Amino acid sequence: MKKYLSPIAAAALAVLLAGCAHRPPPNTVAINLVGLNDFHGNLEAGKFSSAGGLFGGQRTVQAGGIDTLGAALQAWRKEDPELLLVGSGDLIGASQSMSAMWADEPTIVAMNLLGLRASSVGNHEFDAGRVELLRQQKGGCASPRADKACKFAADYSGARFSYLAANVIDMVTNKPVLPAYRIEQVRGVKIGLIGAVLRDTVGMVLASGVAGLNFADEADSVNRVLPELRKQGVNVFVLLIHQGGHTVEAFDKAECSQLQGPLLDIIKRLDPAIRLVVSGHSHTGYTCRVGERLVTQADMGGRVLTRIQLQVDTTSNTVQQVTARNVVMTPGQYPADPALDAYLAQVRQRSAAALAQPVAKLALSPVTRSLNEHGESALGDLVADSMLVGARHFGAQIAFMNNHGMRQDLAAGAGLPATAGQAQAVLPYNNDLVVMNLTGAQITALLEQQWGGPKHAARGLLQVSEGFSYSWKRNQPDGSRVVPGSVLLNGVPLDNTSSYRVATNAFLAEGGDAYPLFIQGGSRANTGIRDIDALRNYLRMREQIGKPAGSAAPLGRIQSTY
Structure with missing residues (x-):
């Protein structure tokens, strides 16, 4: 004979069985x-x-x-x-x-x-x-x-x-x-x-x-x-x-x-x-x-x-x-x-007073890290220029900055100067500037290294300073992308055998970001100037001469063709 369960008893039994089904075995613990x-x-x-x-x-x-x-x-x-x-x-x-x-x-x-x-x-x-x-x-x-x-x-x-x-x-x-x-x-x-x-x-x-x-x-x-x-x-x-x-x-x-x-x-x-x-x-x-x-x-x-x-x-x-x-x-x-x-x-x-110290007004805000189709950014132009000016006392003619070294856009409030904290956010590593001699041929080889190896797509191109420019071709194989004769300093093609004074940060100077050619640089000197100090000084200098730094778009130093 079948035993009859009332609806209430049946519901209670169902709940009990459901609980047993989801309960972990007694020899299992949750970490x-x-x-x-x-x-x-x-x-x-x-x-x-x-x-x-x-x-x-x-x-x-x-x-x-x-x-x-x-x-x-x-x-x-x-x-x-x-x-x-x-x-x-x-x-x-x-x-x-x-x-x-x-x-x-x-x-x-x-x-x-x-x-x-x-x-x-x-x-x-x-x-x-x-x-x-x-x-x-x-x-x-x-x-x-x-x-x-x-x-x-x-x-x-x-x-x-x-x-x-x-x-x-x-x-x-x-x-x-x-x-x-x-x-x-x-x-x-x-x-x-x-x-x-x-x-x-x-x-x-x-x-x-x-x-x-x-x-x-x-x-x-x-x-x-x-x-x-x-x-x-x-x-x-x-x-x-x-x-x-x-x-x-x-x-x-x-x-x-x-x-x-x-x-x-x-x-x-x-x-x-x-x-x-x-x-x-x-x-x-x-x-x-x-x-x-x-x-x-x-x-x-x-x-x-x-x-x-x-x-x-x-x-x-x-x-x-x-x-x-x-x-x-x-x-x-x-x-x-x-x-x-x-x-x-x-x-x-503790931090507020130091970070809020005004540095200088910008021409506009923000100055962004966004790369254009040629691989250049407005912030990259600005930071490379600050490195060049910071290292000029050591003879620098060209400066190179790695894109990943700039961690945030340079931003200031509407009508307000950029602060020490906002500048620090752009360059948080506090790398020293290093200067070295590279020949024109070495500089061209350095530019070719931008497309070498598995990292090149993610790291972006090196950002370059005022007066330096070049063109590259998208449809050429790695090692042959720089357009011959296009690498210029102040409008003059680089001479392969002549030596040029180059400034960069200590990270790149030691071959970082897969740029081993920097290691070959001769007559090397650590300037003792930190990149963040060079940036702040550059921003102040530009404001003082009535030409605040920063542009809405890259300045066309890097060009690409097919």
Whole structure:
């Protein structure tokens, strides 16, 4: 005989069975992480733009800021006090002026307050060299940036989180210059956080700053440390890597499937036990499935955080499932974190007077980095001119500026002068100007290097100073693009055998951005003049003579034909 259940009893039984169906097995625990990458000293909120996803269409909102991140993390830790905040590099470097002016120490302190546990290094962590990176980690005031270090606070004590780099090897000791990994224990599970940075870092920073370091293959270096971790009882691995990809899918699309870019080759060669890869570098938001792995990135600047969950079988000590979602950090979502609010207010107060100091009026605002069809920008013209004028005392006749070295447009309020902070935002690296002798033939060969190798499309052409011009052909092969006879200085073709005095920044002078020809320059001299000082002085000089700097469009120094 069939037993009859009343509708109420049947409904109750259905709810009970549904709860059992979604409840994880008793030997499974949830490990919650939050991923952050490419923060770049963005202590304050900025603009976040994205199409699709939760935004529906194209939309721009204010997002980020350490106060907003602190509020979100405080709320999420109430849900799970054991939550781990992890990073994948470029937390510092190319930073907002409010961080850069203090040698990025406020950003490190902010990361401490946010409870960051570990981060891979990024290429920008090496902007000021190995010595400065180790100081950022360990604390102290002995710095190559003595004008900035320990100026915000006299007792800078360093990062409480661990910078990780399994593939950055000291050539003398043959050991990683930083720890390869950090072990965390959550709910009885040991988790190995492993760090790596793109092996191309050496071409993105001052060569002298990373002398003696080998940036080894990322996948090989990561795989090599797994046996050591397993000996310590670790079988759950999370890779924090400063290398990334791109996808046409929305930043918040769950388990996107169209990830492309240099990260893919690394992922495919990793030990299968690594089920989660938290990436960076490409400033793109995604949570993509690549085979059995989930690969995440949280855009940049703290505008987005990635909430990640690992389901771990505690019997086999293995990851059973990984899920993640990207969350836009719009202010006001969560109750404020008093500690982060107070710290941001302190940094703002200390920085405001210096950053607000007027420099000079511009002819118009903004002066943009936007490249025209020939590869020239109005801001590139202006910065190259400032370098030429700054180095003229050392005989400079021509100046070259790399496009990626200019991080923001030069903007001032309507009718107001550009400020020290706005100028600093354009040139945050504080590179010295270097002058050298190059022959006309070498300069032409240098121009040809603009189209050589895999990086040329992304880096843009070198920006050139007043009086220098040339033409190039789009339909010619690499190595033969510069139009013969078109390379002119003050209207006169360069003589292949004559020597010319060239100014550039220290990064390019050491062969950075894949321009090795600069290394061949003779009679080299470091002027001791920083690029940012040359820019400020140039802006003041132009205002004083009644010709404020800046143009609405590039000035036609670079031309291209088919």
